[in-house]
Amino acid sequence: MITALVGAQWGDEGKGKVIDIMASKADVVVRATGGNNAGHTVVSGGKTYKLHLVPSGILYEGTVCCIGPGCVVDPLALLREMEEVEANGTALDGLRIDYRAHIVMPYHLLIDELSENAKGENGIGTTKKGIGPCYMDKAERVGIRFYDILHPDVFADKLKTNLAAKDKYIGGMFGYKNTALRRARLKFGEIFKAYTEAGKKLAKYAADTTVIAYDAHKEGKNVLFEGAQGTLLDLDMGTYPFVTSSHPVTGGFCVSGGIGPTFIGECIGIAKSYTTRVGKGPFPTELFDYTGDFIREAGFEYGTTTGRPRRCGWLDLVILRYAVRVNGLTGIALNKLDTLTGLKELKVCVGYDKNGEVITDFPADIHELEDCKPIYETLPGWTEDITAAKSLGDLPQAARDYLAFIEKHIGCKIKLVGVGPDRTQSFEA
Ligand code: IMP
Numbered sequence: 017m018i019t020a021l022v023g024a025q026w027g028d029e030g031k032g033k034v035i036d037i038m039a040s041k042a043d044v045v046v047r048a049t050g051g052n053n054a055g056h057t058v059v060s061g062g063k064t065y066k067l068h069l070v071p072s073g074i075l076y077e078g079t080v081c082c083i084g085p086g087c088v089v090d091p092l093a094l095l096r097e098m099e100e101v102e103a104n105g106t107a108l109d110g111l112r113i114d115y116r117a118h119i120v121m122p123y124h125l126l127i128d129e130l131s132e133n134a135k136g137e138n139g140i141g142t143t144k145k146g147i148g149p150c151y152m153d154k155a156e157r158v159g160i161r162f163y164d165i166l167h168p169d170v171f172a173d174k175l176k177t178n179l180a181a182k183d184k185y186i187g188g189m190f191g192y193k194n195t196a197l198r199r200a201r202l203k204f205g206e207i208f209k210a211y212t213e214a215g216k217k218l219a220k221y222a223a224d225t226t227v228i229a230y231d232a233h234k235e236g237k238n239v240l241f242e243g244a245q246g247t248l249l250d251l252d253m254g255t256y257p258f259v260t261s262s263h264p265v266t267g268g269f270c271v272s273g274g275i276g277p278t279f280i281g282e283c284i285g286i287a288k289s290y291t292t293r294v295g296k297g298p299f300p301t302e303l304f305d306y307t308g309d310f311i312r313e314a315g316f317e318y319g320t321t322t323g324r325p326r327r328c329g330w331l332d333l334v335i336l337r338y339a340v341r342v343n344g345l346t347g348i349a350l351n352k353l354d355t356l357t358g359l360k361e362l363k364v365c366v367g368y369d370k371n372g373e374v375i376t377d378f379p380a381d382i383h384e385l386e387d388c389k390p391i392y393e394t395l396p397g398w399t400e401d402i403t404a405a406k407s408l409g410d411l412p413q414a415a416r417d418y419l420a421f422i423e424k425h426i427g428c429k430i431k432l433v434g435v436g437p438d439r440t441q442s443f444e445a
Pocket of ligand 1: 026027028054055142143145146147181244249258259260261294315
């Protein structure tokens with residue numbers, strides 16, 4: 017069976033942990049979108065793994081872990097990450113990288129940085145990992161793919177053409193005062209050497225991952241599609257322009273993972289018991305008070321990739337209903353219920369008030385969202401430590417009521433509950 021695991025909010029929903037749990041039963045895990053802008057934290061056996069591009073299933077021996085066609089790969093960053101994984105005692109034999117994946121080049125990193133800096137206060141708040149500029153080249157059909165760095169002749173031609181174009185673009189867009197910086201980062205010889213050497217090291221992992229996923233499915237094996245980012249960061253479905261440049265929704269896994277939609281058996285949305293986001297953009301239930309700080313500290317809400325403090329707020333069911341709809345969710349994995357322990361009461365957003373009008377569907381444009389004030393219902397909190405809970409029956413009544421309230425309002429079953437960072441601190445509901 018193929019199962020898709022997708023972020024139901026603005027990313028950072030604890031996907032790494034859920035994927036890691038489900039990967040214990042998976043034969044193949046596929047990352048279909050995004051790059052090392054993602055940060056998946058997996059805690060296992062007392063060790064903490066921070067994975068950015070390597071699929072979380074790598075921690076299980078024998079699981080084939082694919083970096084799929086729609087991913088963007090910074091090969092130098094990937095090699096550093098692979099070294100860390102190996103240093104932790106984990107073998108990388110199961111890793112596969114699709115030939116079609118696009119390569120993040122030094123000029124993408126440079127353009128991401130210059131572009132964000134030039135926008136100043138109006139920037140998107142990207143991770144500056146070159147993700148957007150790499151996807152721009154892909155859409156413009158001038159991108160360099162994994163296949164190319166494995167074939168130096170093809171790579172040399174494309175690199176020469178791209179470097180000349182990027183030099184003009186960067187000079188024109190950001191002014192020639194950046195010339196020194198530009199020259200330092202855009203030298204053909206150095207880039208060619210570094211990337212072909214990286215290509216040589218990564219060559220043994222090269223594959224057509226669409227065939228691997230399809231064959232495994234045909235043989236009745238378990239295939240997991242591992243989402244990165246989240247629904248509200250999707251280029252079309254998210255809070256544009258404060259989004260990433262790929263499609264981290266279940267439909268995106270089909271397009272970017274090369275798997276037909278009818279092959280997907282289950283779509284699980286991963287959500288936190290509250291809401292967070294990093295970067296800029298509207299966030300109706302954001303808290304600027306003691307409760308926001310409480311959630312940030314109790315939930316260790318600091319970015320895995322950038323270390324930035326995350327913006328924190330109450331759970332927003334308008335968002336979760338939207339995620340159920342656009343992803344066709346068949347279940348929810350609700351993480352970090354333990355973070356809410358100790359709060360006297362919990363507010364849950366059930367709709368928006370937009371200048372007197374009640375809105376229950378997530379608005380299509382951020383200008384509308386900016387005018388939306390959350391309509392809250394208040395539920396009692398709990399004080400009991402729930403981090404050792406192994407079933408719904410181990411939770412205090414108030415926590416069970418909180419889960420039941422969510423299910424009723426979003427029309428989707430909560431199938432997994434997370435009560436702590438370790439892979440053992442979760443149970444099926
Ligand atoms: P980019 O993907 O680096 O271009 O960043 C675009 C937006 O997506 C920014 O608001 C980032 O903070 C956000 N973003 C990208 N990746 C993640 C992630 O894995 N978790 C949460 N936010 C992310």
